Amino acid sequence: MTLVAEFIKGIYKENPVFRLALGLCPVLAVSTSISNAIGMGAATTFVLLSSNTIISLLILFFSKILSEEGQKSINKIRIPMFIVVIASFVTIVEMVMSAYFPALSESLGIFIPLIVVNCIILGRAEGFASKNSLVFSVMDALGMGIGFTLALIAIAAFRELLGSGQLLGVNLFGGDYKPVLLMILPPGAFLVIGLYLGILHWLDARKK
Amino acid sequence: MHNVIRLSIILAFITLIAAFVLAEIYNITKPRIEEQKLAKTQEALKYVLPDAQSLPPVKKKIPVKDGKGNTLYEREEIVYYKAYSDQQEQNLIGYAFKAYGTGYSSNIETMVGIDTIGRITHIRIISQKETPGLGALAENSEPFKGKKWSTQQFINKQIDDLKVDKDGGTIVSITGATITSRAITNSIKAKMQELTGELDIPIQETVEED
């Protein structure tokens, strides 16, 4: 696949949220407002990018300095290695966010450390970065990260608009709008995603 | 066996490098984080008692107990702040304290200001990690669009008034966030009761005769 195709696939064809059903926990929790969505998306993309890069480099390093046999045994500890790398970057995000973006850090709450168990990150590290070149891994990470962010924004836009009458904190409907509170509460999240998924499947079926 | 040892060493090495990098970044960000916390407390103090020129904290050694009630150790904590309208600390205008309560999914910290007869001047929610969106609503000092909750409800309330509507009181709770509203209200009441003996003002709850 070309570099550009690698990048684009993360956005639509293999969108991690809508197609691969990965990373659902933060999606539902954080999509109550667009600003939260952007913040979480940026943090996750940073971790994805950094860990894909380091992991791709690590695997390259080991493949160059180790024999065939050595590589087989490294294989046994690859998951814990990936976890340490990913967890480190997540910790960096945790610290930098509480220092420089305290409001966002409070809004996102426990979902910041939970980035480490976002299946997208370990999934891409294991499934892609450990098997492909550095450049491709970077493109994949960027595509997946942006796809994730866009999915988050799509859901958040819906929920924020209906649930609080605002978009990015700007009131759109005037003083008397009675917001559909359900939208920013947990059920709203499930329902919106269910709907989006249903529509997507329907669109796919029509193409055939 | 030899292999396991070699692998463990490699893993430990990588972890050590990670820990080292993190420690460095920690040292860089920690002062900033501490600053932020302090700034937040100062801002909250100013918000709840805007006329205070001097706010000396009153500290006390609080015993920390284990599950069985044995005292493990004592630590010094700020119990409340005295508020004076002048730098010379001659004119006492009230007090400020932090109330802690467990809400829906986090501990909620609220800064409360009271005047010299025990009426709340204002409250400011310092930290909470409740449901995203609803937690932010809780912090609103202005009533938002048809939702009657706002922190302004607490102004001029006395300890007897501190009950949410669902418990028969006058504080309107946030729709869909009863637990959060209740936690805030009850934590303020509990702290006020705790401080009854400490402060020289009558904020004791009147016991209802049945």
Add this chain to the structure above:
Amino acid sequence: MEYGIFQLVIMSIFINNFVLQRFLGLCPYMGVSKQLDSALGMGMAVTFVMTIASLVTWVLYTFFLAPTYQNIFYVIFNTPIENIPDLTFLRTIVFILVIASLVQFVEMFIQKISPTLYRALGIYLPLITTNCAILGVAVLNIDLFFKDGLPSENSFINTLVQAISAGAGFTLVLLLMAGIREKLELANVPKPFRGLPIAFIIAGLMSIAFLGFSGMNVE
């Protein structure tokens, strides 16, 4: 902090259900809830890992990471509290490594005890490591039961109770979902909604039902 055991149990299972209200544990929720028996197996495995992980992480945090009075530096070397290195930033790494190791053990255990369950759970067994509910509970324990870096009253018991209840709540919801989905196989669902979309809609409806618990006053 003023929570009794009973209140904590009710809160973690119903009012604050980990899946339907806190959004933790969704991947296995969507993936394994198609049949009742694998749902039960998964629920129990998750509860077990949650409980042990919560206990181990509590111990590690209190004795090694946080500058508490039980920290080994204080107990063994008597370093004054202010000088004990604050290693709480290592929390994420330590916790996730603990969980990953525990899941390995559980995997081996299930493989020996019940190969059928092992096959039924398939890829979802190692995926328990990335189950946000487990790391979520561990982190939540610290957030709720520690104040200013020191354990609050009954912190250990509360942690244990919350972990078990969280697992129970997760299992409960998983079973409910599996029951519904088994029946749904026979129903006539519109084509675009078959599979994942309808599962989400059902979860949404269940979530509304559980919202009803949030008005409960457990005092």
